[in-house]
Amino acid sequence: MDIKEVKKNAKERMKEFCILCPECNGRWCAGKVPGMGGAVSGGSFQRAFDKLKEVKIAMRTLHSVVDPKLECNFFGENLSFPAMIAPITGTKFNMGGYVTDEEYSNDVVLGAVDAGTIAMIGDTGDPNCFQVGIEAIKKADGKGIAIIKPRENSEIIKRIKIAEEAGAIAVGVDVDGAGLVTMKLFGQPVGPKSLDDLKTIISSTKLPFIVKGILTVDEAKLCVEAGAYAIVVSNHGGRCLNETFAPAEVLKDIAAAVGNDIVILADGAIREGIDILKYLALGADAVLIGRPIIWGSIGGRQEGVKITLDTLKSQLYQGMILSGADDVNNSKTFSRILCTK
Numbered sequence: 001m002d003i004k005e006v007k008k009n010a011k012e013r014m015k016e017f018c019i020l021c022p023e024c025n026g027r028w029c030a031g032k033v034p035g036m037g038g039a040v041s042g043g044s045f046q047r048a049f050d051k052l053k054e055v056k057i058a059m060r061t062l063h064s065v066v067d068p069k070l071e072c073n074f075f076g077e078n079l080s081f082p083a084m085i086a087p088i089t090g091t092k093f094n095m096g097g098y099v100t101d102e103e104y105s106n107d108v109v110l111g112a113v114d115a116g117t118i119a120m121i122g123d124t125g126d127p128n129c130f131q132v133g134i135e136a137i138k139k140a141d142g143k144g145i146a147i148i149k150p151r152e153n154s155e156i157i158k159r160i161k162i163a164e165e166a167g168a169i170a171v172g173v174d175v176d177g178a179g180l181v182t183m184k185l186f187g188q189p190v191g192p193k194s195l196d197d198l199k200t201i202i203s204s205t206k207l208p209f210i211v212k213g214i215l216t217v218d219e220a221k222l223c224v225e226a227g228a229y230a231i232v233v234s235n236h237g238g239r240c241l242n243e244t245f246a247p248a249e250v251l252k253d254i255a256a257a258v259g260n261d262i263v264i265l266a267d268g269a270i271r272e273g274i275d276i277l278k279y280l281a282l283g284a285d286a287v288l289i290g291r292p293i294i295w296g297s298i299g300g301r302q303e304g305v306k307i308t309l310d311t312l313k314s315q316l317y318q319g320m321i322l323s324g325a326d327d328v329n330n331s332k333t334f335s336r337i338l339c340t341k
């Protein structure tokens with residue numbers, strides 16, 4: 001199997017849920033939430049794509065970088081490259097149901113390990129989704145991360161304990177899920193968190209804690225103050241709030257403000273290896289991959305997930321050679337990469 005076959009299979013199997021457009025930019029699927037799209041007009045998804053597209057790379061080939069280093073370490077784990085799998089749930093109502101949530105969780109958690117990296121599992125109104133994610137993490141000897149919805153503090157802490165017992169390497173909350181009406185429909189309220197809430201939640205665990213869904217410098221600073229290990233600069237694939245900024249346009253300022261104090265992850269519209277390079281150049285330490293992993297699982301199951309990650313990795317490797325970036329751990333390496341017109 002190769003990446004073309006994985007995508008071809010995914011296109012056939014996802015039917016009207018996703019037609020794998022030549023450019024996955026949030027336009028065809030606008031408003032398809034539930035589904036694969038962005039909320040309402042799809043503006044936040046589209047902006048995440050468009051702003052990342054505007055970032056351009058300075059090609060340089062007169063240098064000595066012949067074998068750039070992609071290996072890195074996050075959450076105490078050695079990774080083959082600085083990309084992890086984003087938490088994603090709802091296989092039936094978002095993706096058409098070709099795989100169950102249990103199958104998806106296994107595909108991504110084990111497929112990530114096969115590719116030398118780590119997957120995050122998500123949380124939703126259906127308690128089964130979180131549970132099958134936890135079971136997948138157990139199968140992978142704890143090599144996975146649990147991202148919990150911004151429920152009541154006691155409910156979050158309960159799930160953190162479940163993740164700890166499964167041996168997970170880190171936990172977190174997708175704070176941008178604070179307005180999800182679907183959770184209310186399931187009788188499981190979510191909402192915004194105060195600084196004190198965050199401190200209470202973070203101090204309940206010894207595991208590294210991730211705050212997912214940060215788009216402003218002031219909130220990034222609050223995460224540092226609360227003692228978080230990492231933030232994810234993300235607009236949730238454009239699915240929570242329409243008309244937000246794009247991760248790619250706020251990342252530089254956030255990295256300048258807190259880059260020395262906290263690990264910065266970023267996601268949104270990464271479709272090829274060069275997109276990872278762009279986020280690294282803007283100040284991220286590592287990235288999360290979203291929708292392409294769905295195609296990987298549906299188009300080729302666990303192997304398809306590995307193929308998707310391996311493809312991104314080799315494209316990143318090539319991009320680093322052709323821009324003269326020698327090491328993903330060396331932030332100075334990226335300072336010359338972005339084109340300033």
Ligand SMILES: Cc1cc2nc3c(=O)[nH]c(=O)nc-3n(C[C@H](O)[C@H](O)[C@H](O)COP(=O)(O)O)c2cc1C
Pocket residue numbers: 035036037086087088089090094095122123124147174212234235236237238239267268269270288289290291292
């Ligand atoms: C179908 C779907 C379901 C998602 N479910 C979750 C979730 O349960 N928890 C979460 O934190 N993020 C969730 N996300 C957001 C992703 O984790 C990630 O932030 C986003 O997909 C990144 O953008 P990209 O898909 O363009 O790469 C979901 C995204 C999609 C497309």
